[in-house]
Amino acid sequence: MKTGISATVIVLAAAASCAYAQPSDHNSLAAGVNRTVEVSFPESTTVLPPGEGAEIVNSQCVICHSAGMITRQPPLSFDQWKAEVEKMRTTYGAPLPVDQIETVARYLATINGKH
Ligand code: HEC
Structure with a gap:
């Protein structure tokens, strides 16, 4: 869950730095926002031990x-x-x-x- 959130932050930061570098170029800002990112989540296969409940x-x-x-x-x-x-x-x-x-x-x- 946290990995997903930080990935979003990275994309926004990339867009922001893009806008900062070229403040008048709106296309580059849009390109930054729409960029596709790969996110791999950590394995989560833990199952709780058997027992009542x-x-x-x-x-x-x-x-x-x-x-x-x-x-x-x-x-x-x-x-x-x-x-x-x-x-x-x-x-x-x-x-x-x-x-x-x-x-x-x-x-x-x-x-x-x-x-
Ligand atoms: C509706 C969603 C939801 C369900 C269902 C849920 N939890 Fe949570 N739980 C949360 C959230 C949100 C957090 C806080 C996550 C964080 O701080 O990153 C959390 C955190 C925890 C923590 C970490 C300590 C704390 O208080 O933050 C424990 C332990 C926990 N849950 C146990 C349980 C148990 C046991 C159950 C089943 C009875 C359960 N959770 C069901 C949403 C849920």
Whole structure:
């Protein structure tokens, strides 16, 4: 995701420097804006380890970001994971049903928990 964003910035910067070098040449600005760029995204094949709740997390939590966003976090307690899952729902709009919050938090505390 971040790779895509920085690629856009590169294109805009190229267009801007183009315009700066030749302020009166509008065609070169357009050429810069319309340029095609190659973007390669990093591999994202991480699947979370099996366990109760793994299927929910593998389907519900990777809609917006990779599983690595979860596994690369420092270990959290059950309550902290619960708060994190709540945040995904309320702040970011994750469509996780309320009755699955605890199952998910318990699973996350099992695979990446602190006691
Ligand atoms: C609707 C989109 C969406 C869904 C679904 C979603 N997340 Fe997120 N998540 C985000 C966004 C946006 C960020 C912040 C990304 C950033 O800062 O680069 C994030 C970040 C995180 C982080 C990093 C710490 C933080 O708070 O920024 C964790 C851990 C996380 N999500 C866990 C989960 C879990 C577990 C689920 C499943 C219950 C989930 N996410 C589902 C959007 C979502």
